[in-house]
Amino acid sequence: MQTCRRGVALSRKDQPNPSASAVQKLRLRYAKRGRLRFTSHRDVARTFERALRRAGVPMAYSQGFNPHPKVSWIGASPTGVASEAEYVEVQVVEQIDPVALRAALDAALPPGLDVLEVVQASTGSLPDRIDASLWRIELPGVSVDALRAAVAGLLAVEQVEVERLTKDGKRIIDVRPAVMSAEVVSSHDLMITESEQSDAGHVQPDDWTASGEPCGILVTVVRQTTPAVRPDDVLSALRVVADLVPPVPARATRLAQGRLDDDGRLADPFAQDRATESAVESGEQERD
Amino acid sequence: MSVESVFPRLEALLPRVSKPVQYVGGELNATVKDWDSTTVRWALMYPDAYEVGLPNQGVMILYEVLNEQPDVLAERTYAVWPDLEALMREHNVPQFTVDGHRPLGAFDLLGVSFSTELGYTNLLTALDLGGIPLHAADRTDEHPIVIAGGHAAFNPEPIADFIDAAVLGDGEEAVLEVTDIVRAWKAEGRPGGRDELLTRLAETGGVYIPRFYDVEYLPDGRIQRVVPNRDRVPFRVFKRTTMDLDAWPYPKQPLVPLAESVHERMSVEIFRGCTRGCRFCQAGMITRPVRERSIEGIGAMIQKGLEATGFEEVGLLSLSSADHSEIAEITKGLADRYEGTNTSLSLPSTRVDAFNVDLANELSRNGRRSGLTFAPEGGSERIRRVINKMVSQEDLIRTVSAAYSNGWRQVKLYFMCGLPTETDEDVLEIAGMAQEVIRAGRKASGRNDVRCTISIGGFVPKPHTPFQWAAQCAPDTVDSRLRKLREAVNSDRGIGRNIGMRYHDGKPSLIEGLLSRGDRRVGRVIERVWAEGGRFDGWSEHFSYQRWVDACEAELVPLGVDLAWFTTREREETEVLPWDHLDSGLDKEWLWADWQDALDEREQDDCRWTPCFDCGVCPAMNTDIQVGPSGRTLLPISPVGKGSPVRNPALHLS
Numbered sequence: 001m002q003t004c005r006r007g008v009a010l011s012r013k014d015q016p017n018p019s020a021s022a023v024q025k026l027r028l029r030y031a032k033r034g035r036l037r038f039t040s041h042r043d044v045a046r047t048f049e050r051a052l053r054r055a056g057v058p059m060a061y062s063q064g065f066n067p068h069p070k071v072s073w074i075g076a077s078p079t080g081v082a083s084e085a086e087y088v089e090v091q092v093v094e095q096i097d098p099v100a101l102r103a104a105l106d107a108a109l110p111p112g113l114d115v116l117e118v119v120q121a122s123t124g125s126l127p128d129r130i131d132a133s134l135w136r137i138e139l140p141g142v143s144v145d146a147l148r149a150a151v152a153g154l155l156a157v158e159q160v161e162v163e164r165l166t167k168d169g170k171r172i173i174d175v176r177p178a179v180m181s182a183e184v185v186s187s188h189d190l191m192i193t194e195s196e197q198s199d200a201g202h203v204q205p206d207d208w209t210a211s212g213e214p215c216g217i218l219v220t221v222v223r224q225t226t227p228a229v230r231p232d233d234v235l236s237a238l239r240v241v242a243d244l245v246p247p248v249p250a251r252a253t254r255l256a257q258g259r260l261d262d263d264g265r266l267a268d269p270f271a272q273d274r275a276t277e278s279a280v281e282s283g284e285q286e287r288d
Numbered sequence: 289m290s291v292e293s294v295f296p297r298l299e300a301l302l303p304r305v306s307k308p309v310q311y312v313g314g315e316l317n318a319t320v321k322d323w324d325s326t327t328v329r330w331a332l333m334y335p336d337a338y339e340v341g342l343p344n345q346g347v348m349i350l351y352e353v354l355n356e357q358p359d360v361l362a363e364r365t366y367a368v369w370p371d372l373e374a375l376m377r378e379h380n381v382p383q384f385t386v387d388g389h390r391p392l393g394a395f396d397l398l399g400v401s402f403s404t405e406l407g408y409t410n411l412l413t414a415l416d417l418g419g420i421p422l423h424a425a426d427r428t429d430e431h432p433i434v435i436a437g438g439h440a441a442f443n444p445e446p447i448a449d450f451i452d453a454a455v456l457g458d459g460e461e462a463v464l465e466v467t468d469i470v471r472a473w474k475a476e477g478r479p480g481g482r483d484e485l486l487t488r489l490a491e492t493g494g495v496y497i498p499r500f501y502d503v504e505y506l507p508d509g510r511i512q513r514v515v516p517n518r519d520r521v522p523f524r525v526f527k528r529t530t531m532d533l534d535a536w537p538y539p540k541q542p543l544v545p546l547a548e549s550v551h552e553r554m555s556v557e558i559f560r561g562c563t564r565g566c567r568f569c570q571a572g573m574i575t576r577p578v579r580e581r582s583i584e585g586i587g588a589m590i591q592k593g594l595e596a597t598g599f600e601e602v603g604l605l606s607l608s609s610a611d612h613s614e615i616a617e618i619t620k621g622l623a624d625r626y627e628g629t630n631t632s633l634s635l636p637s638t639r640v641d642a643f644n645v646d647l648a649n650e651l652s653r654n655g656r657r658s659g660l661t662f663a664p665e666g667g668s669e670r671i672r673r674v675i676n677k678m679v680s681q682e683d684l685i686r687t688v689s690a691a692y693s694n695g696w697r698q699v700k701l702y703f704m705c706g707l708p709t710e711t712d713e714d715v716l717e718i719a720g721m722a723q724e725v726i727r728a729g730r731k732a733s734g735r736n737d738v739r740c741t742i743s744i745g746g747f748v749p750k751p752h753t754p755f756q757w758a759a760q761c762a763p764d765t766v767d768s769r770l771r772k773l774r775e776a777v778n779s780d781r782g783i784g785r786n787i788g789m790r791y792h793d794g795k796p797s798l799i800e801g802l803l804s805r806g807d808r809r810v811g812r813v814i815e816r817v818w819a820e821g822g823r824f825d826g827w828s829e830h831f832s833y834q835r836w837v838d839a840c841e842a843e844l845v846p847l848g849v850d851l852a853w854f855t856t857r858e859r860e861e862t863e864v865l866p867w868d869h870l871d872s873g874l875d876k877e878w879l880w881a882d883w884q885d886a887l888d889e890r891e892q893d894d895c896r897w898t899p900c901f902d903c904g905v906c907p908a909m910n911t912d913i914q915v916g917p918s919g920r921t922l923l924p925i926s927p928v929g930k931g932s933p934v935r936n937p938a939l940h941l942s
Contacts, residue, residue: 019630020930035295035312036546038302043309043546050316050544050598056936061630069630069931080303093931096939104939108598110316110546249303 022091036112122276147216150242162236310338313386335407383417392418402440405803448498457527553601562607570750638663667718706761719776746797763794807866875904
């Protein structure tokens with residue numbers, strides 16, 4: 001294996017910014033929680049790059065007059081939407097420990113941008129392992145029954161066209177083909193899961209408080225399409241088919257991303273990287 | 289009495305507004321303290337949009353200085369955009385701080401930093417949304433003490449009705465002294481109420497309480513006199529000066545916003561004050577004397593700041609950064625230390641000389657050489673003598689030639705229009721200068737595609753400067769000169785296409801002039817403009833000239849004065865100016881003599897390298913120039929690492 005390989009600083013006198021070449025690629029899963037869901041993708045990217053510097057991560061940079069750290073984003077949840085499963089890849093010029101990187105970067109990021117897992121990249125492309133998302137959309141003020149009826153209406157039709165405002169004006173998209181599955185649960189049933197997920201180490205004085213009344217929660221798997229169908233579009237579809245208009249803004253969270261398997265479940269995009277890592281570790285132990 | 293966060297109510301509105309992230313707080317290095325375990329609580333406001341206000345150094349410094357006190361809490365608030373303002377009114381959400389999302393009305397003090405007068409209407413919005421009476425006279429013990437600071441506080445008369453107090457000059461020590469007075473007064477059980485607290489502040493001589501002074505007017509509208517209307521209140525209020533910048537290395541933990549802001553960099557103030565003596569420059573006049581931070585102090589602030597923020601760029605701030613006595617050592621040392629860490633340095637200096645080009649070359653050692661900026665300020669040699677900006681056309685051509693031959697492709701030149709004694713010819717010479725710059729650039733670089741951008745701002749006479757007596761130029765004259773200048777630039781098409789021209793029309797400058805040199809009567813105008821919807825006057829898409837003109841007509845004319853009286857009227861030597869009782873240290877007789885020198889086109893050299901010219905500041909304020917070289921060094925000078933300005937051994941595999 002090549003875990004001991006060192007980056008070689010190249011002599012490039014004619015290059016304005018000689019950066020050592022990358023020796024390792026790491027893949028990260030992170031969460032966007034609480035009030036940090038109001039960050040745009042650009043906000044997240046800037047915050048991430050600064051956190052990498054504060055954490056002392058020996059980043060690889062692109063060449064040229066305007067060098068950028070080698071950070072590749074895979075998808076990005078929309079502004080206003082929380083996520084438990086965002087993915088990014090970084091490249092470094094010195095070999096580093098994925099576990100230490102998770103801890104150091106998580107400490108350097110603001111509470112609410114939380115690094116959940118870091119793996120060393122094995123072969124293959126990460127974007128190829130992601131083609132769908134599992135969303136949880138909480139609708140305060142909407143009863144479980146009303147939401148169930150609306151979702152049944154959505155699943156019963158072949159096509160639901162909704163209008164979305166984009167930079168280039170209004171655009172019509174068909175939501176229905178992207179919706180692979182949709183079910184409704186009560187917020188009451190999810191309380192236990194919530195408390196397990198909360199990040200006890202961080203103080204978040206302003207984060208949303210659990211609302212008192214139980215409400216309907218839509219759990220849905222949406223396939224990546226072009227243009228992307230977002231949680232807002234799914235809600236627009238419920239308005240079109242069932243005239244469902246939430247009294248207060250809904251709160252959406254991406255719970256997982258991955259490749260849809262034949263059973264309609266999402267395969268973990270890191271499964272292969274983890275398998276490779278443990279194979280390497282056991283190999284190293286044998287050598288010792 | 290604890291105070292609840294308004295965030296749950298605000299949160300429901302955020303999906304409906306643009307850029308919601310600016311209202312959620314949670315910036316890196318922000319502080320949220322427990323309300324009940326503190327005794328003195330400050331809300332600090334920068335009265336403009338979050339993206340402008342967050343990077344403001346003044347607010348950032350005071351926020352940190354105050355929060356370092358164990359029993360003091362300081363939180364920040366910024367102007368909310370009209371979309372959120374409408375929703376907050378509809379849903380009864382008060383003006384809030386972004387840290388704890390606490391309502392403004394709950395704080396002991398509201399400190400507002402005015403870099404520009406165009407934030408006045410935004411102050412009124414914040415007070416109104418915060419449930420705080422607009423007029424200081426209507427406030428009770430239940431309401432915060434509203435204190436103005438920043439450069440505009442050197443003439444707070446136009447907002448005298450809306451503020452309880454103003455502090456002139458450096459805030460680091462002043463906020464702590466105000467805090468001490470408030471703490472003691474609260475501990476004693478608030479004797480004498482709000483009135484006694486304000487009197488104790490006034491007694492220090494360094495806090496101005498407008499309503500403790502009566503303004504009397506002459507029949508012709510001029511001020512007769514401004515006098516205290518009670519005991520224990522001084523006739524004059526002096527500015528504050530923080531000496532020894534190395535003892536005040538703030539911000540130590542600069543705020544890093546989640547949202548994009550106007551300055552995506554960390555700033556280190558390398559010195560304060562300036563004695564170049566440019567006669568139009570209020571900042572240079574009111575921040576004297578020059579006080580340098582040492583090279584060692586600068587190096588330490590940068591390293592700690594980079595560790596705390598992760599910024600990729602460091603700006604070395606001051607009014608004329610190339611004038612630091614150790615600037616060459618600082619720039620070379622920093623460039624060596626941060627080589628290979630993708631950290632860039634910027635020096636917002638506009639001095640016109642070859643030395644400046646050397647510095648810029650050093651700072652861009654690893655980066656792109658895009659544009660260099662110089663500020664000749666005046667188009668003709670004559671007008672530059674009037675404003676005391678001593679640079680000749682030969683200097684400029686020599687300097688830009690050096691820049692272009694070192695690989696710089698674009699030169700930006702800053703000018704002003706509407707200066708005292710200015711004629712059309714003075715402005716038209718800007719065109720000739722820009723054309724010479726292009727010719728010199730083509731020759732020096734051997735390329736035809738060099739560019740020069742001329743950027744022109746309208747001149748606004750400011751209080752506490754030699755031009756405080758000058759007539760402001762009418763907007764029509766400014767606009768006509770700029771039109772002629774554009775024609776002159778385009779007259780030679782072969783060169784004109786390489787010259788860009790940026791300017792604004794003269795109308796906003798006239799309103800800035802009204803607010804800069806206005807007196808208490810202008811407060812009615814501000815209130816009317818605000819009531820009729822005036823917000824964000826520094827933003828051209830929100831600014832309405834007509835609204836200001838109409839409000840002046842309605843509020844000033846019945847008092848026997850008008851917009852022109854406050855702006856385009858030249859003042860006499862003996863006229864009592866609205867800010868005469870506010871002491872910037874500058875001797876009024878010296879200012880008048882310097883104004884006469886300006887009219888006679890006589891220059892005044894810098895007191896750092898020529899004898900003292902008796903501007904009055906050092907003896908009046910008991911201060912002295914503090915310049916190096918300090919003989920100290922930037923420690924340590926060894927390069928820090930690869931790919932990041934921080935080394936983290938924990939990341940590496942053993």
